[in-house]
Amino acid sequence: GAVVSQHPSRVICKSGTSVKIECRSLDFQATTMFWYRQFPKQSLMLMATSNEGSKATYEQGVEKDKFLINHASLTLSTLTVTSAHPEDSSFYICSAGKPRSYNEQFFGPGTRLTVL
């Protein structure tokens, strides 16, 4: 199988605080993980690509100092939303690619972030 989990599934925080979202590949080692953001009734917007042991590559318009990504191991990537504001409220989804599994990504269930 290829299962990707995210934690937490939902988080509510106060404006100005930081929130960490974890993405784990449970039964495989993920060479690359991707972080997406989805606004209500819209498609997924790729935020960044992270490779284990190296800095994440951010898409144009995504603030790397606001959305900190750490891919510390082959099974874990974290997204930290720093100094969150209400406009950061969104659905965040991660995905992971398996080695030698060409063109296949496995998506986590998503994390609903609400900033009050």
Next chain:
Amino acid sequence: GDSVTQMEGPVTLSEEAFLTINCTYTATGYPSLFWYVQYPGEGLQLLLKATKADDKGSNKGFEATYRKETTSFHLEKGSVQVSDSAVYFCALSGPNTGNQFYFGTGTSLTVIP
């Protein structure tokens, strides 16, 4: 650059009706094509995929054929059920995208009894 254009919704059908959701793509090289489904409040689930021209992906009664000549990957189902109500995303990925996925805007489907 690579992109996916997907039929806009929302789409509302009666149970047992025929479903078509159009998807066309623009890509250099030979991408793989995917349909993902998202149920309310959940992440994306792979519905089906095709990796080369003329391949047909199928799953749960849904089908889509990779048509290189028309650069299309339309999703079809002969008889929809209420449980098929969800948002459907067409996507592509390939060697020229660095294995990055490009998603369409999504099509919301509601099936009424």
